[in-house]
Amino acid sequence: MKPYFRHRRGTCGMKIIALNSSPRKDWNTALVLKKALEGAASAGADTEYVHLNDISYRGCQSCFACKTKGGKSYGKCGFNDDLTPVLNRIEEADAFIMGSPIYFGEVPGMMRNLMERLVFPRYEYTKSPLLSPRMIRNAHVYTMNINHETMEGWLKPKFDSIQGMYERVMGRAETLAVTKTLQWDDYSKYVTDGTDEAEKKESRREKFPVDLEAAYQLGIRLVS
Numbered sequence: 511m512k513p514y515f516r517h518r519r520g521t522c523g524m525k526i527i528a529l530n531s532s533p534r535k536d537w538n539t540a541l542v543l544k545k546a547l548e549g550a551a552s553a554g555a556d557t558e559y560v561h562l563n564d565i566s567y568r569g570c571q572s573c574f575a576c577k578t579k580g581g582k583s584y585g586k587c588g589f590n591d592d593l594t595p596v597l598n599r600i601e602e603a604d605a606f607i608m609g610s611p612i613y614f615g616e617v618p619g620m621m622r623n624l625m626e627r628l629v630f631p632r633y634e635y636t637k638s639p640l641l642s643p644r645m646i647r648n649a650h651v652y653t654m655n656i657n658h659e660t661m662e663g664w665l666k667p668k669f670d671s672i673q674g675m676y677e678r679v680m681g682r683a684e685t686l687a688v689t690k691t692l693q694w695d696d697y698s699k700y701v702t703d704g705t706d707e708a709e710k711k712e713s714r715r716e717k718f719p720v721d722l723e724a725a726y727q728l729g730i731r732l733v734s
Contacts (some may be wrong), residue, residue, distance in 0.1 A: 549729025567593035576631035647683035
């Protein structure tokens with residue numbers, strides 16, 4: 511299957527690509543990413559959106575083609591599948607945004623596989639380990655069911671670690687964590703007696719628009 515791209519042309523010549531690792535095409539993560547792209551587009555950028563669940567790919571295969579002396583894939587992933595054109599698009603972009611829901615305190619497997627294939631080829635096993643021919647500004651958006659306080663105490667150190675890795679290897683990075691998200695329109699369909707539906711829907715009305723505005727401003731900053 512070909513990568514799912516939506517492309518919108520801008521006026522400033524900068525290219526911003528957003529990558530959604532949620533299986534859901536039109537829910538929290540997708541909405542936040544699209545709002546960030548709206549912000550980037552308002553500042554004149556070309557924007558692209560990729561729904562990763564529409565393509566088939568694997569994580570790092572430990573083939574070390576990206577590290578082989580004189581190899582044609584030195585410094586880039588040498589494994590070829592549906593992710594290859596996506597990796598190429600990221601390398602051609604001026605900035606990219608990674609969007610992930612949080613499952614069991616982690617990013618989904620699709621995002622982890624992308625991270626392995628994108629970041630590992632930029633490392634060398636040398637005393638100066640970074641092979642970064644071109645730095646690319648980036649941002650990381652996370653959406654989750656838990657509240658802000660729980661996120662701060664449990665997941666923020668992990669998010670900071672991921673951001674630090676990308677800053678060292680890819681370029682300047684920032685993080686947006688969206689908490690207390692609405693899981694479904696109708697909670698009565700699911701076994702969820704530990705969730706206050708009214709509270710969730712109030713958060714959707716009151717807090718989520720603020721999160722979307724933060725995403726919009728993030729998109730603008732990636733261009734500026």
